[in-house]
Amino acid sequence: MQTIEQLLESKNIRVTAMRLLIYKFLAEKQVAVTLSDIENAFDKADRTTLYRTVKTFEESTIVHQIDDGTGITKYALCEKGCNCDIETDLHLHFHCNNCNETVCLTEHKIPQIKVPNGFISEDINLVVKGVCDKCSGL
Amino acid sequence: MQTIEQLLESKNIRVTAMRLLIYKFLAEKQVAVTLSDIENAFDKADRTTLYRTVKTFEESTIVHQIDDGTGITKYALCEKGCNCDIETDLHLHFHCNNCNETVCLTEHKIPQIKVPNGFISEDINLVVKGVCDKCSGL
DNA sequence: TTATAAATGCACTTCCGTTGCATTGTATTT
DNA sequence: AAATACAATGCAACGGAAGTGCATTTATAA
Ligand SMILES: [Mn+2]
Ligand SMILES: [Mn+2]
Ligand SMILES: [Zn+2]
Ligand SMILES: [Zn+2]
Numbered sequence: 001m002q003t004i005e006q007l008l009e010s011k012n013i014r015v016t017a018m019r020l021l022i023y024k025f026l027a028e029k030q031v032a033v034t035l036s037d038i039e040n041a042f043d044k045a046d047r048t049t050l051y052r053t054v055k056t057f058e059e060s061t062i063v064h065q066i067d068d069g070t071g072i073t074k075y076a077l078c079e080k081g082c083n084c085d086i087e088t089d090l091h092l093h094f095h096c097n098n099c100n101e102t103v104c105l106t107e108h109k110i111p112q113i114k115v116p117n118g119f120i121s122e123d124i125n126l127v128v129k130g131v132c133d134k135c136s137g138l
Numbered sequence: 139m140q141t142i143e144q145l146l147e148s149k150n151i152r153v154t155a156m157r158l159l160i161y162k163f164l165a166e167k168q169v170a171v172t173l174s175d176i177e178n179a180f181d182k183a184d185r186t187t188l189y190r191t192v193k194t195f196e197e198s199t200i201v202h203q204i205d206d207g208t209g210i211t212k213y214a215l216c217e218k219g220c221n222c223d224i225e226t227d228l229h230l231h232f233h234c235n236n237c238n239e240t241v242c243l244t245e246h247k248i249p250q251i252k253v254p255n256g257f258i259s260e261d262i263n264l265v266v267k268g269v270c271d272k273c274s275g276l
Numbered sequence: 277t278t279a280t281a282a283a284t285g286c287a288c289t290t291c292c293g294t295t296g297c298a299t300t301g302t303a304t305t306t
Numbered sequence: 307a308a309a310t311a312c313a314a315t316g317c318a319a320c321g322g323a324a325g326t327g328c329a330t331t332t333a334t335a336a
Contacts, residue, residue, distance in 0.1 A: 014302080016314065035292080046316045051293075053314090069205045069263055071324085072292075094257060111249055113264070118271030119232060125207050125265045126251070133256030152333075154283065173323080184285045189324080191283090209293085210323075277336100284331070291324085300315065306308085 011060040018045060022053050023062070023077075032066045032074035032093070032102040068095040068102040068127050076104050090124065096132035103132065149198040156183060160191050161200070161215075170204045170212035170231070170240040206233040206240040206265050214242050228262065234270035241270065 004023050005015050013019065025041055026033065038050045054075050057063040061084045066074040078084055091106045110126045142161050143153050151157065163179055164171065176188045192213050195201040199222045204212040216222055229244045248264050 014313070016302090018315080048294085048317080049315050067205065067207045067209075071205075071209075092251065094253060097260065105254065108252060108254070111251075113230065113249075113266055114246065115232060115266055115268075116243065116246070116271065118274055118276045119266075120269040120274050120276075121266050122235065122268035123266070125263075125267070127263045128251055128253055128257075128259050128261070129263070130253070130260035131258040133254065136256055136258050138256045138258075152282070154333085156284080186286080186325090187284050279336070280334080282331105282333075284329105286329085287327090289324105289326075291322105293321090293323105295320075296318090298315105298317085300313105302313075303311090305310075 007062070011062065013056060013060055013062075018042075018049060019053055019056075022050065023057070026063060026075065026077050029076075030103065032068070032076040032104065034072050034074050036072075066093050066102060066104075066127075067125060068093055069129065070095065070100070070102075074102050079106055092126045092128060094132060095127055095129045096135055097129055098131050098135040101132065102127075145200070149200065151194060151198055151200075156180075156187060157191055157194075160188065161195070164201060164213065164215045167214075168241065170206070170214040170242065172210050172212050174210075204231050204240060204242075204265075205263060206231055207267065208233070208238070208240075212240050217244055230264045230266060232270060233265055233267045234273055235267055236269050236273040239270065240265075 002010070004020055008015050008019060008023075021042065022038060025038065035047070035051055035054065038054070039047055042050065054063060058065055058075070061078055061082060063075045064078050064082070064084050066076060068074060090110045091104060092108050092110055093102055094105055095102045105128075110124050113121065113124060115121050140148070142158055146153050146157060146161075159180065160176060163176065173185070173189055173192065176192070177183075177185055180188065192201060196203055196213070199216055199220060201213045202216050202220070202222050204214060206212060228248045229242055230246050230248055231240055232243055233240045243266075248262050251259065251262060253259050
């Protein structure tokens with residue numbers, strides 16, 4: 001088990017206080033977060049720093065971006081061994097219409113999707129919307 | 139075969155010049171269009187009118203909205219017999235990373251997606267990204 | 277024709293993402 | 307240790323797209 005510091009260093013990302021804090025924040029969250037979420041969690045830090053930190057993480061396959069259809073970009077930590085950079089992360093995402101939260105369903109891979117002749121599939125974004133387990137009470 | 143006028147009247151939407159023009163514009167386009175696309179096609183008309191027209195169409199299941207991940211909302215005519223309003227339109231969308239166009243693949247329905255226990259699926263958004271038939275040359 | 281309501285146009289706002297640039301902090305070299 | 311070089315952070319501003327309030331025009335109905 002490697003530390004966060006080791007992870008960052010392995011990706012050639014300098015270890016700073018902010019980056020450690022933001023990483024920990026993402027790690028303890030069970031849901032995808034928006035930039036505003038991070039902003040609210042770190043009042044003292046500037047929006048831009050948070051934005052660039054997340055972007056840095058994204059470029060190094062530490063987090064992946066999620067477009068859940070709300071119009072607001074969300075972020076979540078990549079699983080270890082995730083290959084977002086070379087091929088798309090094929091797990092699906094679930095957006096709850098009730099609590100408005102979005103989660104990675106990393107266990108649920110996206111099935112093979114057929115496209116018409118002449119079309120070349122390179123990436124797939126699949127978002128299921130409905131009611132999450134916390135809200136459904138099932 | 140019903141006329142556009144008849145279609146609008148059947149949905150209790152008043153027939154206006156703008157609405158007929160915008161409908162025809164959408165009908166002759168083979169790809170999903172942005173509000174800016176419509177704006178460029180109708181210089182004289184105001185953005186707000188176009189915006190509200192499309193929204194009116196959307197509320198009456200004449201067009202459906204497409205979130206292809208570009209961050210810009212796109213619109214396309216619904217097929218006849220489409221049930222966007224009561225259940226989600228289950229066809230998938232394809233976004234070309236080369237020409238940046240998005241098309242409805244109405245023939246390609248979204249397969250059944252399994253979600254974990256406790257989750258209730260109500261709607262699915264599936265966007266395949268890659269190279270379209272025009273750009274691939276295949 | 278007049279009264280009523282909807283459609284359109286104009287101005288303005290908000291929200292999110294993004295960038296330029298100055299400043300601070302860190303690491304490396306001399 | 308001091309000087310240097312470069313990256314990280316903070317502040318301010320911008321831009322695009324979606325959305326809203328209100329006045330005006332246009333269509334429908336009485
Ligand atoms: Mn995910
Ligand atoms: Mn479609
Ligand atoms: Zn929920
Ligand atoms: Zn193309």
